[in-house]
Amino acid sequence: MRIxxxxxxxxxxxxxxxxxxxxxxxxEVFDDGVFDxxxxxxxxxxxxxxxxVSKQEVDRGILICGTGIGMSITANKFSGVRAAPCHDxxxxxxxxxxxxxNVLCLSADMLGERLINRMIEIWLKxxxxxxxxxxxxxxxxxxxxxxxx
Numbered sequence: 564m565r566i567x568x569x570x571x572x573x574x575x576x577x578x579x580x581x582x583x584x585x586x587x588x589x590x591e592v593f594d595d596g597v598f599d600x601x602x603x604x605x606x607x608x609x610x611x612x613x614x615x616v617s618k619q620e621v622d623r624g625i626l627i628c629g630t631g632i633g634m635s636i637t638a639n640k641f642s643g644v645r646a647a648p649c650h651d652x653x654x655x656x657x658x659x660x661x662x663x664x665n666v667l668c669l670s671a672d673m674l675g676e677r678l679i680n681r682m683i684e685i686w687l688k689x690x691x692x693x694x695x696x697x698x699x700x701x702x703x704x705x706x707x708x709x710x711x712x
Contacts, residue, residue, distance in 0.1 A: 564687065565621040569595040569608035571634075574627030574671035576600070577679065581625060581669075584680055588687065593621060609637035616665050617641040624666040625683070631668035638666045642707060645700075650674065655682040659689035661696045 566585055570578035575597055585592045595611045597603045605628040612624040616638075624646075626634035631648030638646035646666035649655045650673070658664035667686050669679060691697075 565591045567593040567612045567615045567621045567624045569612040570627035571605040572600050572603045573629040577627050577671040605633045606637045609634045613638035613641040613644045617643045627669045629672045631670045635668040655686045660692050663691040
């Protein structure tokens with residue numbers, strides 16, 4: 564799987580560990596910044612990763628900031644992107660199973676390394692259920708297109 568990963572300065576250290584984990588898991592990863600812990604604005608990085616997902620240059624994205632919320636708001640401005648912050652095993656699993664989440668947003672400040680690693684592994688292996696959930700995703704896509712995204 565091709566995965567773009569990005570963070571702001573608060574998520575930089577976590578991003579580096581996530582890149583390492585993804586490589587260990589055999590994923591093809593793209594480091595879309597930031598490249599140090601100097602102050603950076605999360606929308607700048609979120610748009611790079613979200614655009615890659617929107618254009619289907621990558622299969623999924625992972626974004627990290629202080630809470631994961633700002634990254635998700637920015638990423639969801641792009642067509643075809645379904646981004647949300649997850650905070651435990653269940654939200655990571657259901658985000659894939661029910662929403663076909665393609666951009667996982669994580670908090671660098673509120674989640675520990677072991678939990679983040681477990682959530683990523685769950686998020687990578689969980690398949691989208693389809694069925695009634697696919698109908699709902701189709702509705703989201705129609706709303707997105709009517710909104711001009």
